[in-house]
Amino acid sequence: MRKVANWALAIAFVIFLIDWSVIGIKLLDNDYNITAEAYIGLACFIVIIAGVLIRSFTDRCPHCGKIMLIKGAYCSHCGKKID
Numbered sequence: 001m002r003k004v005a006n007w008a009l010a011i012a013f014v015i016f017l018i019d020w021s022v023i024g025i026k027l028l029d030n031d032y033n034i035t036a037e038a039y040i041g042l043a044c045f046i047v048i049i050a051g052v053l054i055r056s057f058t059d060r061c062p063h064c065g066k067i068m069l070i071k072g073a074y075c076s077h078c079g080k081k082i083d
């Protein structure tokens, strides 16, 4: 689940950047018809926020359930291996 969230976050972030580049180019070109781009940007923004939230809620140890502050192969609370 965390890997899916990471990928969704990375893809949404790339689309978000490209989308804003398109908006910037259009505005520089005096083209103010950016409704579609604005919606894409908004959708990506929601995915990014959701991804960050999912990540922060899923970064828990599967053994003891405590939130892991440091990402590693072993839990900093109970010392068990994370897979």
Ligand SMILES: [Zn+2]
Pocket (backbone or CB within 6 Å): 061, 062, 063, 064, 065, 066, 075, 076, 077, 078, 079, 080
């Ligand atoms: Zn643990």
